[in-house]
Amino acid sequence: MKGTITIHHNSGKRQIELLRFIEEHLNGSVVSMEEDAGIIMKSVDVVSTDSFTIYPLFFPGGDIGKLAVTGSVNDVVMLGAEPIYMTLSIILEEGFPLDSFEKVISSIDSELRGNNLKVLCGDTKIMNKGSVDGLIINTTCFGKSVGKPLSVYNIEPGDAVIVTGPIGLHGATIMALRKGFEFNFHSDCRTLIPLLEIVKRFNVKAMRDATRGGVAQILNEIATSANCDIVINEDMLLIPEGVKTISEILGIDPLYLACEGTAVVFCDERDTGEALELLGDLGFYPSFIGHVREKGVIPRVLLKNRYGVERVLPMLVEELTPRIC
Amino acid sequence: MKGTITIHHNSGKRQIELLRFIEEHLNGSVVSMEEDAGIIMKSVDVVSTDSFTIYPLFFPGGDIGKLAVTGSVNDVVMLGAEPIYMTLSIILEEGFPLDSFEKVISSIDSELRGNNLKVLCGDTKIMNKGSVDGLIINTTCFGKSVGKPLSVYNIEPGDAVIVTGPIGLHGATIMALRKGFEFNFHSDCRTLIPLLEIVKRFNVKAMRDATRGGVAQILNEIATSANCDIVINEDMLLIPEGVKTISEILGIDPLYLACEGTAVVFCDERDTGEALELLGDLGFYPSFIGHVREKGVIPRVLLKNRYGVERVLPMLVEELTPRIC
Numbered sequence: 001m002k003g004t005i006t007i008h009h010n011s012g013k014r015q016i017e018l019l020r021f022i023e024e025h026l027n028g029s030v031v032s033m034e035e036d037a038g039i040i041m042k043s044v045d046v047v048s049t050d051s052f053t054i055y056p057l058f059f060p061g062g063d064i065g066k067l068a069v070t071g072s073v074n075d076v077v078m079l080g081a082e083p084i085y086m087t088l089s090i091i092l093e094e095g096f097p098l099d100s101f102e103k104v105i106s107s108i109d110s111e112l113r114g115n116n117l118k119v120l121c122g123d124t125k126i127m128n129k130g131s132v133d134g135l136i137i138n139t140t141c142f143g144k145s146v147g148k149p150l151s152v153y154n155i156e157p158g159d160a161v162i163v164t165g166p167i168g169l170h171g172a173t174i175m176a177l178r179k180g181f182e183f184n185f186h187s188d189c190r191t192l193i194p195l196l197e198i199v200k201r202f203n204v205k206a207m208r209d210a211t212r213g214g215v216a217q218i219l220n221e222i223a224t225s226a227n228c229d230i231v232i233n234e235d236m237l238l239i240p241e242g243v244k245t246i247s248e249i250l251g252i253d254p255l256y257l258a259c260e261g262t263a264v265v266f267c268d269e270r271d272t273g274e275a276l277e278l279l280g281d282l283g284f285y286p287s288f289i290g291h292v293r294e295k296g297v298i299p300r301v302l303l304k305n306r307y308g309v310e311r312v313l314p315m316l317v318e319e320l321t322p323r324i325c
Numbered sequence: 326m327k328g329t330i331t332i333h334h335n336s337g338k339r340q341i342e343l344l345r346f347i348e349e350h351l352n353g354s355v356v357s358m359e360e361d362a363g364i365i366m367k368s369v370d371v372v373s374t375d376s377f378t379i380y381p382l383f384f385p386g387g388d389i390g391k392l393a394v395t396g397s398v399n400d401v402v403m404l405g406a407e408p409i410y411m412t413l414s415i416i417l418e419e420g421f422p423l424d425s426f427e428k429v430i431s432s433i434d435s436e437l438r439g440n441n442l443k444v445l446c447g448d449t450k451i452m453n454k455g456s457v458d459g460l461i462i463n464t465t466c467f468g469k470s471v472g473k474p475l476s477v478y479n480i481e482p483g484d485a486v487i488v489t490g491p492i493g494l495h496g497a498t499i500m501a502l503r504k505g506f507e508f509n510f511h512s513d514c515r516t517l518i519p520l521l522e523i524v525k526r527f528n529v530k531a532m533r534d535a536t537r538g539g540v541a542q543i544l545n546e547i548a549t550s551a552n553c554d555i556v557i558n559e560d561m562l563l564i565p566e567g568v569k570t571i572s573e574i575l576g577i578d579p580l581y582l583a584c585e586g587t588a589v590v591f592c593d594e595r596d597t598g599e600a601l602e603l604l605g606d607l608g609f610y611p612s613f614i615g616h617v618r619e620k621g622v623i624p625r626v627l628l629k630n631r632y633g634v635e636r637v638l639p640m641l642v643e644e645l646t647p648r649i650c
Contacts, residue, residue, distance in 0.1 A: 011537040012641030016546070036400040036533070037373035039474055040467075044369070048362035049412035050448045051463055053456075075361040087374035087465050123375045128647055131378075133456040138376055140412050140465035142365075149364055208361070212336040221341070316337030322453055 005096040010126040018124055022090075025105040029112040030119045038120030042084055044142040046149070048075035051138040055323040057104065059177055061169075061187030064137055065107030067260060071325060072141035073115060073191045074209045078263065080150040080199045081143035083115065083191075088122040089138040094129040104135065115191050117141075146196050152266075154205035155226040159292040160272040162265040163238065164195065164284045167215055171257030172243040174324055175250060185242040190261035194282045202275050203268035210262055211325055213316045216255035216301065218264055220315040223299040231302045231310065232290035255303075256316055258324045266292065330421040335451040343449055347415075350430040354437040355444045363445030367409055369467040371474070373400035376463040380648040382429065384502055386494075386511030389462055390432030392585060396650060397466035398440060398516045399534045403588065405475040405524045406468035408440065408516075413447040414463040419454040429460065440516050442466075471521050477591075479530035480551040484617040485597040487590040488563070489520065489609045492540055496582030497568040499649055500575060510567040515586035519607040527600050528593035535587055536650055538641045541580035541626065543589055545640040548624040556627045556635065557615035580628075581641055583649045591617065 008014040023030050031038050052068045062070075073083045088108070092101070112119065169188040176183040198204055206226075210218045215237075223230045239254045247254040267275055272288055279286040290304070302310040333339040348355050356363050377393045387395075398408045413433070417426070437444065445467075494513040501508040523529055531551075535543045540562075548555045564579050572579040592600055597613055604611040615629070627635040 007647050008642070008644045010644045010647050012542055012644065014642070014644075015537075016640075035404060035476065036375075037371050037404045037406075039404070040370045040372055045365045046362050047365055047410070047412060047445050047465075047467070049414045049446055049463070049465055050361075051414040051416050051450050051461075053416060053450045053452050055456075079360060079362045079364070081362075085372070087372060089374045089376040089463050089465075091376050091378060091461065120372050121374055125376050125378045126644075126647065127378050127458070131380075131458040131648070132461075133452070136376075136416065136457075136461070138374070138414050138463040140372075140374055140414075142372075151360065212340075217337055315341075317333070317339070319333045319335045319337065319339075319451075322332050322335050322451065323456070 001098045001102045003098045005092045005094060005126055007094045007126055007128060015124065022105055026109045026112065026119055029109060040085060043144060044084060045145050046076050046079045046081035047140060047142045048072050049140040050075065051136060052325060053136050053323050054325055056177060057135055059173055059187055061173060062189035063104055063107050064135060065104035066111050067189055067325060068137040068139045069108055069111035070189055070191045070260060072139040076141045076143040077192045077195055078207045078209055080147055081145045082196055083117055083141050083143040085120045085142045086117050087140045088119050091125045091127060091132055091136040093127055093132045093134050096134055115193060146200050150204060150206050152206045152222050152225040155228065155266050155292055157228055157292050157294045158269055159205055159266045160269040160288060161230060161232060161290045162275065162286050163215060163262060163289050164265060164279060164286050165262040166285060167237060167239045167259060167262060168243040168254040168257030169240060170260040171214060171321060171324055172246045175321055176246050183242055183246060185240055188259055188261035192261065192263055195263060197282060198275050198278055202271035205266045207263050207265045210259040210264055212258055214256040214258055215264060216313045217316045219301040223301050227299055228295045229293045229300050229302060230290060231293055231304055234303055234305045236287050236289045238285060238287050252320055255313060256320055326423045326427045328423045330417045330419060330423065330451060332419045332451055332453060340449065347430055351434045351437065351444060354434060365410060368469060369409060370470050371401050371404045371406035371468045372465060373397050374465040375400065376461060377650060378461050378648050379650055381502060382460055384498055384512055386498060387514035388429055388432050389460060390429035391436050392514055392650060393462040393464045394433055394436035395514055395516045395585060397464040401466045401468040402517045402520055403532045403534055405472060406470045407521055408442055408466050408468040410445045410467045411442050412465045413444050416450045416452060416457055416461040418452055418457045418459050421459055440518060471525050475529060475531045477531045477547050477550040480553065480591050480617055482553055482617050482619045483594055484530055484591045485594040485613060486555060486557060486615045487600065487611050488540060488587060488614050489590060489604060489611050490587040491610060492562060492564045492584060492587060493568040493579040493582030494565060495585040496539060496646060496649055497571045500646055501571050508567055508571060510565055513584055513586035517586065517588055520588060522607060523600050523603055527596035530591045532588050532590045535584040535589055537583055539581040539583055540589060541638045542641045544626045548626050552624055553620045554618045554625050554627060555615060556618055556629055559628055559630045561612050561614040563610060563612050577645055580638060581645055
């Protein structure tokens with residue numbers, strides 16, 4: 001589609017045209033855009049909201065549209081719930097190319113369909129040129145718990161820590177793209193709905209997707225909330241070679257790079273073997289990376305090397321990559 | 326509070342500080358910010374989402390924080406549901422003053438408390454200086470229907486059209502403020518929860534708050550959806566003198582100015598008298614402005630003057646005031 005978003009798409013006739021355009025592209029995945037609110041027909045009990053400000057909007061492995069669906073979906077999955085509905089709020093800069101917008105909406109459509117999700121209601125706002133950089137999307141996702149709700153407060157010393165896939169792919173992709181580096185990997189951006197299978201079958205205590213701040217930051221946040229230490233084995237970490245290279249060039253630790261399709265799972269240690277097997281069958285590349293243990297003076301995350309030496313993986317203090325999601 | 330938002334508030338330790346700051350200011354109104362998602366404990370069946378990009382952030386009668394609560398709340402009320410929960414997603418520009426942020430959060434807090442609402446989950450994103458103008462807030466509100474769901478599709482010829490309060494105050498306030506005019510009125514920004522009383526007691530078919538595009542645009546959208554004409558009497562419209570003056574100076578029709586606390590209500594004509602009385606008792610300034618009738622060739626909104634002459638109030642084509650909400 002040719003042309004650009006104009007300020008007149010903010011209200012009146014042109015806004016209705018914009019809403020129709022979105023509705024047509026999300027054909028079958030939208031309940032109704034006629035009213036300002038939507039009706040929930042199926043019972044829901046978990047909700048998550050996220051605003052997506054990623055730059056650049058298009059990247060190997062996805063775009064802001066795909067990410068806006070998978071990001072909120074994954075937060076709902078992390079509490080042990082099956083995503084059912086979504087709201088969609090779009091903020092556009094005057095002058096934004098309509099063909100790029102069409103690509104983003106098509107990505108949203110394909111991700112909604114692939115995951116059997118419906119958009120219940122939406123909103124569009126156009127901001128004057130220079131007031132916002134391109135496009136921001138907010139999604140709120142609601143789901144239904146498949147069992148007891150998961151929570152970091154369920155975590156106990158002795159629990160196993162599993163990472164469901166390769167580490168740092170999304171963050172490394174965005175950083176490499178921004179720096180203009182050549183690279184041969186892509187973002188891991190995907191929904192984690194299949195993880196609900198291990199929630200149904202095993203004693204999973206908590207899950208968290210390793211987005212902003214990566215595995216190291218997420219583990220730190222969980223250690224603090226659960227008031228315990230988390231010890232992980234360096235040798236068990238699955239970090240793609242390309243991610244290692246980019247990290248070395250940029251002088252950063254890949255453990256702090258965002259993932260958008262990899263989660264950290266805490267479960268009863270007795271279930272570890274079977275959970276890993278099922279995860280493999282579901283198409284994940286899981287690794288059993290460590291354990292929860294009683295905290296020392298303060299809750300910490302410790303990285304143990306092959307000689308058994310532990311060093312602290314501190315909480316992130318400086319922002320590595322703004323607009324990573 | 327002194328200082329500004331930095332890019333480091335986007336993740337890690339500083340983000341946790343920012344989340345704690347928000348949680349403390351919303352003390353008692355936040356379920357939990359520990360997880361990325363929240364648990365819905367009460368049954369809900371209506372949802373609405375809105376992103377607020379208003380400029381300027383502070384205005385007589387409210388600010389972006391108050392508006393972000395009332396805006397989504399009102400969309401849920403318009404479908405005949407009592408708002409219960411809300412999600413809160415905040416996008417900040419690097420360099421945003423913390424004292425202004427504190428004022429906005431305090432407004433949100435006061436509006437949540439005043440309406441007995443809980444924040445279920447939230448999200449914060451910091452964008453680099455220049456990538457977004459100051460502050461954007463997205464809220465998604467969930468509520469429980471108090472009776473049968475309202476819908477513009479319920480509207481029939483013969484139904485009465487009531488406007489619940491003065492017209493154009495929000496739009497006129499923002500326009501006057503931006504132009505640097507002196508004026509002695511303020512935005513009507515408020516929640517419309519008390520309107521649920523007329524929904525419970527009378528045969529209300531549909532309601533819509535007259536935000537972007539004002540009463541004239543909202544009536545046009547409803548006429549199109551309901552496939553009928555709407556005829557309103559010029560003499561019955563309650564337009565404050567200050568709004569008329571500003572509109573004359575700017576050469577715009579006040580019927581297209583946004584309201585943020587005034588709704589259009591469609592109800593069975595037989596209930597009009599009692600509904601108006603109850604609305605008055607509830608603190609509204611309602612006026613019975615017209616009727617729905619069979620459509621002519623295409624659905625239209627007609628404004629009838631005191632001599633019985635009808636003229637078309639067309640759908641808005643050009644945006645009057647971007648960033649009005």
